[in-house]
Amino acid sequence: MGGHVLGTALGDGSSVVYIGQQIVTQVLREDTSALPPDVVRAMSRDNVAGVIGGNEIREALTIWRPDHVVPAAVSFAQLVSWQRDLTAEGRPDDASGRMACAVAGVMECAVTAEFLADVFPDVLTSDRLTTVARLAGLGTDVLGVDPVRSLLECAAFEAQPLVAAPGAVLARVVAAFVVLSGMDRTDSRLKDWSVARGLVVQLNDAIAEFTRPAPGLRLVISLADVRRGSQGDAEYWLMRGDTLVGTGDPISTGHEQTGVVEAVKYALQWAREHLKVDETLVHVDVAAPVSLLVDLMSRTWALEDLPVGTFRFGARHSLLMRWSGRLCPDPSVPDVTDIAEINDAARIALQEMARGAEPITWLGHDDFHAESGEELKRRLAAGRMGAAIGFGETATLERALTALLPYTPIVVWPRPGASDLDEAFRARVRAYWHRQPQDFADAYRRNVAGHSCDACLCDLHSVSHDEPWLDFCWLMTRRTVAAPEETR
Numbered sequence: 001m002g003g004h005v006l007g008t009a010l011g012d013g014s015s016v017v018y019i020g021q022q023i024v025t026q027v028l029r030e031d032t033s034a035l036p037p038d039v040v041r042a043m044s045r046d047n048v049a050g051v052i053g054g055n056e057i058r059e060a061l062t063i064w065r066p067d068h069v070v071p072a073a074v075s076f077a078q079l080v081s082w083q084r085d086l087t088a089e090g091r092p093d094d095a096s097g098r099m100a101c102a103v104a105g106v107m108e109c110a111v112t113a114e115f116l117a118d119v120f121p122d123v124l125t126s127d128r129l130t131t132v133a134r135l136a137g138l139g140t141d142v143l144g145v146d147p148v149r150s151l152l153e154c155a156a157f158e159a160q161p162l163v164a165a166p167g168a169v170l171a172r173v174v175a176a177f178v179v180l181s182g183m184d185r186t187d188s189r190l191k192d193w194s195v196a197r198g199l200v201v202q203l204n205d206a207i208a209e210f211t212r213p214a215p216g217l218r219l220v221i222s223l224a225d226v227r228r229g230s231q232g233d234a235e236y237w238l239m240r241g242d243t244l245v246g247t248g249d250p251i252s253t254g255h256e257q258t259g260v261v262e263a264v265k266y267a268l269q270w271a272r273e274h275l276k277v278d279e280t281l282v283h284v285d286v287a288a289p290v291s292l293l294v295d296l297m298s299r300t301w302a303l304e305d306l307p308v309g310t311f312r313f314g315a316r317h318s319l320l321m322r323w324s325g326r327l328c329p330d331p332s333v334p335d336v337t338d339i340a341e342i343n344d345a346a347r348i349a350l351q352e353m354a355r356g357a358e359p360i361t362w363l364g365h366d367d368f369h370a371e372s373g374e375e376l377k378r379r380l381a382a383g384r385m386g387a388a389i390g391f392g393e394t395a396t397l398e399r400a401l402t403a404l405l406p407y408t409p410i411v412v413w414p415r416p417g418a419s420d421l422d423e424a425f426r427a428r429v430r431a432y433w434h435r436q437p438q439d440f441a442d443a444y445r446r447n448v449a450g451h452s453c454d455a456c457l458c459d460l461h462s463v464s465h466d467e468p469w470l471d472f473c474w475l476m477t478r479r480t481v482a483a484p485e486e487t488r
Contacts, residue, residue: 038114047073048110050149056157060102064095079107109152112170116148119189120177128180134359135176135210135434136169171199175206216241218283219271220472221264224324227331228255228291234263238271246274255292257301265308287322290405291332294398297321297461299416320437321463323405326473336406339477343470346409349387350467359433360388362426368400380407392421409465429460437464
């Protein structure tokens with residue numbers, strides 16, 4: 001079994017058996033009049049085990065009772081019967097412990113499936129269940145012919161970490177339903193579900209994670225005018241939510257490390273002068289043309305690792321890298337001049353990504369060869385590649401970014417020196433995809449500061465353009481277009 005499970009409190013709760021870290025509540029009461037409606041509905045089902053749960057039951061049963069016939073379908077009544085037999089045996093050895101946990105896990109999933117069907121009927125669509133899986137950190141490939149049951153059983157048996165509270169991943173699944181439905185988190189039905197399982201904290205934490213607002217205060221630094229071989233102006237703005245707090249005077253800088261660092265230091269100092277007394281500047285967006293992005297995200301430059309005062313930039317600030325081509329034309333990508341067109345397409349792609357089964361398309365080294373470049377461009381221009389593209393080793397990073405950034409709002413690749421881009425790495429990226437882009441940047445900052453965090457996120461480079469950034473680009477473009485008329 002991939003983790004530990006939390007059994008459902010179906011009886012009067014007077015008998016609880018602890019098996020290692022497993023918690024299994026026994027069914028003791030024949031009278032069903034006092035049971036919750038979702039339990040009563042589950043008890044009437046003739047088959048409550050999905051593929052994952054059924055396999056768990058069969059494996060456990062062959063160890064617990066080798067001569068017992070494994071049923072093709074597992075009814076809730078059969079689960080109750082097995083629990084009574086386990087209680088009567090009173091021998092918490094490995095075999096009975098494994099069986100008790102398998103039974104309790106399937107029972108829990110059966111009851112929670114009834115709860116979800118009753119409370120969240122509008123979320124029970126293929127698109128939304130795919131989003132639930134992604135938010136909960138589960139692979140969307142778990143959704144089979146019985147997607148709700150598969151989702152719950154994966155959470156109970158396969159995705160549950162041993163270091164987490166029993167039922168923690170199940171709570172994430174329910175939290176995802178809450179967020180997608182817009183349900184009031186104080187609803188008594190939700191409270192009853194979480195209290196009965198001891199998952200109040202886990203449920204509330206997951207809801208808070210999924211509904212975390214975008215950073216209220218952020219500094220945007222544009223290096224769009226900084227080009228190779230010439231001086232350019234760095235611009236910067238301080239945003240509080242969707243409101244522009246102020247615009248600093250442009251500072252001239254060159255396309256070299258020292259010049260960029262001085263421009264960033266100057267912008268940070270300016271921004272701090274405009275903060276309220278209780279505000280701290282953490283979130284910084286840096287937009288640059290492809291030619292500069294390649295340097296800023298290389299092993300030698302690594303903007304996050306450069307000192308911008310007493311501390312390195314990434315130690316005190318959460319840095320999001322943006323492509324300036326969505327603010328104004330990028331001379332290093334001369335074929336793209338219609339900013340409104342690519343930003344409108346990006347917004348649609350992001351909205352479709354939230355409903356799609358696979359959040360990211362992975363490209364291989366061969367996709368960037370000269371002979372395959374035209375085919376890649378045709379696929380991108382047809383809009384068939386999705387909102388997010390990832391890649392590993394390429395001929396050059398500049399070629400990859402130049403090819404991809406006009407067509408896709410999110411591009412990701414391993415940081416220099418990170419682990420190989422194997423299937424395990426890709427699976428972890430998919431599992432944590434709901435945390436991009438801000439949590440990806442926060443993870444690097446926390447790691448630099450010495451806090452433990454997910455290695456997958458720290459190892460990932462990204463140039464990301466979420467809807468708040470597209471809103472900012474629209475705001476800046478609108479101000480630029482409207483300026484001549486305002487001066488008349």
